Amino acid sequence: MRVLATAGHVDHGKSALVRALTGMEPDRYEEERRRGRTLDLGFVWTRLDALGDHLAFVDVPGHERFVPTMLAGAGPVPAVLFVVAADQGWQPQSQEHLAVLDALGVRHAVLAVTRGDLADPEPVRADAVARLADSSLGTVAAVAVSAVTGTGLDDLRTELARMAGALPDPDPDADVRLWLDRAFTVRGHGTVVTGTLGAGTLRVGDRLVTGDGSTVLRVRGLQSLHEDRAAVSGVARVAVNVHGPGDAGLTRGQVLLSPDCWRPTEVLDARIDGEPVAGLPRQVTLHLGTAAVPVTVRPLGTDTARLTLARPLPLRIGDRAVLRAPGGGRPPRGVTVLDVQPPRLTRRGAGRA
Incomplete structure (x- = not known):
């Protein structure tokens, strides 16, 4: 698919x-x-x-x-x-x-x-x-x-x-990171979430963790294009019947992950496309997958910044995302993740080149 x-x-x-x-x-x-x-x-x-x-x-x-x-x-x-x-x-x-x-x-x-x-x-x-x-x-x-x-x-x-x-083939053995775009309840089955599986493989019986790592869920059932499946590999549209504590609280913008494979972070260093970073508002929204998370921007250089997220996200070096200012009055800015465990900035003004 x-x-x-x-x-x-x-x-x-x-x-x-x-x-x-x-x-x-x-x-x-x-x-x-x-x-x-x-x-x-x-x-x-x-x-x-x-x-x-x-x-x-x-x-x-x-x-x-x-x-x-x-x-x-x-x-x-x-x-x-x-x-x-x-x-x-x-x-x-x-x-x-x-x-x-x-x-x-x-x-x-x-x-x-x-x-x-x-x-x-x-x-x-x-x-x-x-x-x-x-x-x-x-x-x-x-x-x-x-x-x-x-x-x-x-x-x-x-x-x-x-x-x-001509699209590149995804890796079926990649770590799963499923961004949720819908979540609903089906009588007799419980919580079902849907999303686009970009890579990796989901199987009935798998365990998945929520984006902050706090909850473990079990895959009770899988569908792709309305057909029951025992396993689905990306790229694919998937519907996942999950069961576990707090499954009813899943919503668009959350993410399900392969256990022990992702390290959620609230602080990252990133390269920002476009005009100098110093011109960005201090408070913007980071869009990654289906998530939209408020972030605080601290310039590090002309095109680099430290971003502090309002909630942790599972990120890896090279991930692409979008920064968008409140109200959308400014053009969106492309983001490339450079470091998901950046060193602490201790010196006053150390965030500026």
Whole structure:
């Protein structure tokens, strides 16, 4: 299986497009279907013959108020279907979503120019391709489509299969770090959590620990794409039936881990992309996986800082994350973790170069 997220401005047809590609409804709530606007993450999939496997979509909302939700959907996913409408062109949330993907360092994408039945898609296609080329996404395949007439959908499936097939294969023996994007109770079964398993393997009977290491849970059951499984290896969409103390308190933004493999940290040193770190607000939010955690920034150099987290997260050197200022008035900043056990700063002013 391969998993990708959608991205693009509100009302540019992201949900309509994945609905047309998969035959499944990504909008899970009645209010979303009534308003014709995605408000939360949606999850659908299809099998692509050219890929020889399933392709799952995490459909994200496009409205500016839901950028944190978009980050929760795109954060754990290695690739994106970027959508721009032919009749509206590049819009503010197109730019913000691109800035988020660039900050995350996402390098794999296909561009879909929707509503090709309403306007000439070529000017918008050329403009969007140029904008994406200046980001981490680089040069991307672009397809003009119409979810209404079906024009271009076969070409889009071909490009999606080509892109998905080129994604690096994850390590099935890697330590599990499952960021949760949903948690709910099923009568007779208990707590079920879902997420995108990026690497590693989950098995029925496994023990997992919560992100702070305080709780051990047992895997009672596994599903992937609504099918019961004894084991699932990444990359995959998974639903995990867990049992243990406090399992009812699991929510989006939490994480389940292989035991004794991760060291949660509240203090880290990181490289920050973009403008000098001294210009950052002291209080920002760190987005990693599906988590959004308040952090305090202490500059160390022009592009490095010490980040103190409001709660511990399981991090490793090289992890990519995003810093976002309150209110979203500033561009998101990409973060690369440099040290998860940094030495204590004792000298007054030692945090500045």
